Amino acid sequence: MGFHLPGIVNAKQILQRAHVGAESKNVPKGYFSVYVGEIQKKRFVVPISYLKNPAFQTLLSQAEEEFGFDHPMGGLTIPCTEEAFINLSCYLNSP
Incomplete structure (x- = not known):
């Protein structure tokens, strides 16, 4: 008997669709690229x-709602400010 993790499965689907294009070649194994920003997108x-x-996962859900799965920049577009994303990244990297 197995169990289903909808958040992780959905995240994998988003990444599979977002990892298309030349930009994905510059991403090391175990990482993925995202674009963040309100006007000017930063990778x-x-x-x-x-x-x-x-x-x-909440950010990914918001990205899906706002942008769908079509990411013409070759990476996932996250709908938040650069400052908010950096704060989240610092939180996620802290022990």
């Missing part, structure tokens, strides 16, 4: 371990 390369975090 961040983050570890896949972020996908386990509920706060990051």
Whole structure:
């Protein structure tokens, strides 16, 4: 008997669709790229371990609602300010 983790499965689906394009070649194994920002999008390369975090999964859900699965920049677009994303990244990287 197995169990289903909808947040992680959904995150994998988003990444599979977002990891298309030339930009994905510059991402080391175990990481993925995201674009963050309100007007000017900035690219961040983050570890896949972020996908386990509920706060990051919330951002992924918001990204899906706002942008769908079509990411023409070659990476996932996150609908938040750069400052908010950096704060979340610092939180996720702290022990």
